Amino acid sequence: MTVKAHPGAVLKEKFIASVGISVRSLSNRLNVEHETLQDFIAGKKSLNKALALKLAKCFETTPEYWVKLQIEHDRSKRKI
Template sequence: MAMKNPVHPGKIIKHDCIEALGLNVTDAAEALGVARTTLSRVINEKASVSPEMAIRVSKAFGGTPEHWLRMQLAYDMVQIRDQMDRIHVKRLHASEISQASS
């Protein structure tokens, strides 16, 4: 069974928190103690929910900071999975690491 792509937490903040309370972005940003542009970038999915923003959102709208951060991580992981083939790294082994530090 295919897993549904997670939603960016900014979309949830926009629809289920800000709009549900009849707030505009300016008023919500003021309540959160952040710049309007900062909140706008998050709710328009241009920026991630940071740990600090997660605390602010949880205090203002509910949920735990960990909940908001897990949502962001789930979203980010789906986004990066599409790029996994383009990420090339050399696999390191313990013996190589200990030799490099000597």
């Protein structure tokens, strides 16, 4: 079984790339520290409720979308 993508990787590949925004600009828009967002994108930090809410608002998704990605990622890691 393979590990499902970390929500940070999904953010980078599906949202940041399609919008063409830099990580620094996004961190400013989300009011999140640049280093924190970089660590999240790199898979070094897990999603928290505040970030899920901010990402949902910014990209017109739902917080549940982001939480589901994190849960699926965590579950797939445990199964290996």
